[in-house]
Amino acid sequence: MKQMIVHCTQRVTRMALLDNGSLVEYAAERDQQQGLVGSYYKGRVMNVLPGMQAAFVDIGQKKNAFLYVDDVLHPHLERQPEVKPSIETLLQPGQEIVVQVRKEPRGGKGARVTTHYTLPGRWMVYMPFADYVGVSKKISRESERARLKAIGERLRRQEEGIIMRTVSEDEPVEAVEGDLSFLRSQWEMITRRAQESTAPALLHSDLSIVQRFIRDAFNPQQDELMIDSAKAVREAEAFLNDMAPGKYKPVRFYQGQESILAAYGVQEQLHRSFGRKLTLEGGATLIWDETEALTVIDVNTAQYTGGTSLEETVTRTNLLAAEEIGRLIRLRDTGGIIIIDFIDMQREEHRKMVTERLERVISRDRTQTHILGWTHLGLLEMTRKKARHDSAGFAPVICQCCGGTGKVGAWLE
Structure with a gap:
């Protein structure tokens, strides 16, 4: 079960997504500084x-x-x-x-x-000039893929493009058609404003942070939504009612004494997940170094000594690290080239196990990610697309003395 935790202040809205109690996504947005992506x-x-x-x-x-x-x-x-x-x-x-x-x-x-315009809805992504129908690769059943593609081809007009999202699986044609009608009206509004405006001009903004996460990552009938602002609760319920009329669990209004982020363990998990050195269950560690285009993650056994042989100990450590790395890449919204230095394994089947474990975890990530494979040096290469800023509102402050290297330069006397 997933839980969306929303903390609102006068200036900032913070959103955390928990999957079975584990923090998998976190983002923040200043009320007057909404992101530009999608606008x-x-x-x-x-x-x-x-x-x-x-x-x-x-x-x-x-x-x-x-x-x-x-x-x-x-x-x-x-x-x-x-x-x-x-x-x-x-x-x-x-x-x-x-x-x-x-x-x-x-x-x-x-x-x-x-100029490759897209408008994401609940069940589909609408592209006014793309001229094709696509289906999410995460929908594996060929019969369902064929059904959704046929629905898209029947509903779209000349030159329109549609991509059926993962959540559209098994949805009735009426829901998909309603989504398409709404997105068409949005596009018509954008083109009308463009005709009436003089450049430069904002024509359309994407949804707020809470609405985006409800649209993209929330199951209204199964997942829970907790918000500590009465106004935000009303806005969320209105959005849910438009998206899934009468088919959503009531939004919970949190009124506890301590911060909602502390009450649900979000604050503690954030502090544990955003450092350079992270300790895993059992004592193994990850060293996480980031530049603008490249992230390097080093896996170490450290204090972990489990297993009956060195190969077993190393493989167990790497499997545990792969699970945690997949979660942290999504949580920290790491983008660009990612190099993972797992501990050397002798057997090919163990490397395959580690790759499959990482693939399983990142399959839950909505952001496009590709695992490229192992290099000759035994490093795992992958890439992840990134569009938005780092997890705003929780990022380590770079030391003014060492610039984040952990080393202070000094002249030898």
């Missing part, structure tokens, strides 16, 4: 750079957004030209264009934007 803007092309096959677009933010040529071509790969055209033939400085934010601004970089 639509009418922007103005400022620079076109043929050498980079990209353009910079003013969307009204501090930094101009970055638009790559692949995000200007047709969203359906089969409809794209065999030879990629120059960005100069597609865009000109001063041109006004509707874009959607794919990645948040980060560091000195502006947001990454696209």
